[in-house]
Amino acid sequence: MHQRRNIPAWNFFYSLVMGHRKLLLLLLAVWSLQVQASQTDGEGVIATFRSYGALNRDYLSSVNSGIGESGKSHEQLRNEVAVASEGPFEAALSAAVPIVCKEGNLEVLRALFVVTIATVNSASESPATALGRMFMCQPKLVSSEFQALPPSQQQALFETIAFGFSNATPDFPIEGADIDKLKARLDALDPGDSNDP
DSSP states (O other), rough: OOOSSSSSHHHHHHHHHHHHHHHHHHHHHHHHHHHHHHHHSHHHHHHHHHHHHHHHHHHHHHHHHHBOSSBBBHHHHHHHHHIIIIIIIHHHHHHHHHHHHHHHOOOHHHHHHHHHTTTTOOOOOOOHHHHHHHHHHHHHHHHHHHHOOOOHHHHHHHHHHHHHHHHTTTOOOOOTHHHHHHHHHHHHHTTTTOOOO
């Protein structure tokens, strides 16, 4: 019968893994989100947006109580949101722009609207810039979908799109685009700029 000769090494490995199981679970969750974001199709991008939105909701639920709906601590959720924001969510935003610009994918645009409104607590400018770029390349599509939103959501989203447009104009040139006309079209969407008495 074969006996283990190196039991101290096994014990060290076991204690290392068990002592860092929360970190390993976090890395597994991040990897899962990255796999979803690595898909360049609309479904993968939408899945990542939804996952990030759900993670952010869990984080927000932990702010006052210290524990999220998932049972995770506020600190753990804050770290997970930060990692997801800088990794898979950022990758999904990058993938979403050409999907909307080239394919006119409404579902990706709508999912970005939803996650942007749901994550207004985020300091990231990336969702705004993605929306600004989408407005530049698909102004009719973005305008019509924006106008289909309830007024309260339009109010919450307009400033984000306008900010993103200003971020996108210097580094996202669209051949033949008249930036002044696009800006005027964007300004016409402003729900706070009503001329009604």
